[in-house]
Structures are given as C-alpha cells and as structure tokens.
Amino acid sequence: MCIALPVAVQAETTRGPVTNLPLPRFVSLKASEANVRRGPSLTHRVDWVFKRRGMPLEVTAEYGHWRRVRDRDGAGGWVHYALISGNRTVLVEDDLTQARARPEDTAPVVAAFELGVVAKLGSCQLDWCEIAKDGHKGWAEKHKLWGVTADEIRE
Template identity: 70%
Template sequence: MKFLPRVAAFAVVAAVALFAVAGTARAADGRGPVTNLPLPRFVSLKASEGNVRRGPSLTHRIDWIFVRRDMPLEITAEYGHWRRVRDRDGAGGWVHYSLLSGARTVLVEPEMLELHAKPDETSAVTAQLSQRVIARLGTCSQSWCELEAAGHSGWAPKSALWGVGASEIRE
C-alpha cells in the first residue's frame, strides 16, 4: 500500500516537469506559452496604476507600482494570467494581463525630438517632443515611425524611441 502514494507523487512531479518543458520549448521558439504571441513584445499600461509583483500571483509581494497610464512596457514572459514586463529602465516584474493593452506607445529618448511632416530629416518640422514624453505609435518603416502626442503628429527616427523593435515594421 505504501507503493501507491509514491507512484502518485512521482506522476504529479513528472506531469509538472513535462508541462514546464513544453512551456519552455514554445518560449524557446519566440512564442509565449499562454498566448502564442511573440516574446518579447511591446504593450502599454492600460490603467493609471499597476502593481508590479515579485511573482505571478496575488500572493507575491508588490515590489513597486507603475503610475503612468499608456507607459510602454516589454513583455518578456507569460504564466497564466500574468505577464513579466520591464520598462525602459529595465525595472519590472509580474503584472496581471488585465492591466495591459495592445495599444502601442513609445517613450521619447532624446532631450528634444523633432517630428517631421514626412519620414525624411529634410522635411518640415511639425512639432518637438521632450524627453520621456509618451506618444502613440502608428506606422513604422525600417528607420522611421509615425507618432501622435498632445494633438501633434509627425515622423521620428525609430532609433530615438523606446517601445518599438529595431527591425519592427508596422503598417
């Protein structure tokens, strides 16, 4: 009779290990094990506040709180309803998926960024954005992205933005 509980315990351990390996295998090919979406990928903070936890559950300690609505974040892992994210400075942790949005935003990196009428440095300047301004992301070519912030729109070099991949093309 003592043999049966050991077999059951071994079966549970084996099932957990198999699940972990299957999840890791899918993540290894660049896809999230929960959503099958690319990893890493950019999203934005839907809420004006978002608790950042040490692990993927409500029982884990809150390490800090993101407090900028629409802040771009990079998802680096998935576990159930939880996403491990990081911000521009590399700070991050686990956030419940309901606090995130697929609406794309970017952070302006340089102290002053000129928006141009066309994706060309010689085109007219339509506006200037300060460092750390959050802008809505539109179309992106290989080296330029269309942005909208505070009622102004225009094109900016992709290299001046955080929240969009260097090789990412958006139509």
C-alpha cells in the same frame, strides 16, 4: 543503430505559452496604477507600482493571467494581464525630438517632443516611426524612441 536527425532551427522570436504572441513584445500600461509583483500571483509581494497610464512596457514572459514586464530602465516584474493593453506607445528618449511631415531628414519639422513624453505609435518604416501626442503628429527617427524594435515595420 542510431541515426542522427537534423535539428530544426528555432525561430528568432519565441511564442508565449498562453497567448501564442511573440516574446518579447511591446505593450502599454492600460491602468493608471499597476502593482508589480515578484512572482505571477496575488500571493507574491508587490515590489513597486507603475503609475503612468500608457507607458510602454516589454512583455518577456507569460504565466496564466500574468505577464512579466520591464520598463525602459529594466525595472519590472509580474503584472496581471488586465492592466496592460496591446495599444502601442513609445517613450521619447531624446529631448526635443523633431517630428517631421514625412519620414525624411529634409522634411519640414511639424513638432518637437520632450524627453520622457509617452506618444502613440503609428506606422513604422526601417528608420522612422509616426508618433502622436495631444494633437501633434509626425515622423520621428526610430532610434530616438523606446517601445519599438530596430527592425520592426508597422503599417
């Protein structure tokens, strides 16, 4: 006799086999240069080099000391884990993105961030995130930032 058992519903986020951290997840580039390899070892060919310290990256896989990452444009490959950081940053995707004193459309504008600026990520609410760069700090609309998920809440 065969009995069918219920199948467990898989969580929306999978966990990395090495770190047990969520996949995918956002990190930042710790180094000023990072070789991006075709596979997870030094024997794999370097396809290109990331050259922007602090750039947000999305980790999509793990293998030993290697993390498969992608940037805003979808370019990526494998980088050594020592070259990335858990410190979160975002990429401003809209030119002159207004940062406000509070997470409200009517709050005073305290700064404007240019397209392509990499800013430090602070707290996030449903539609707003606090960002900072070079002494300028404020709340920006989340949909104008890359490096944070739409449903992510941060305190």
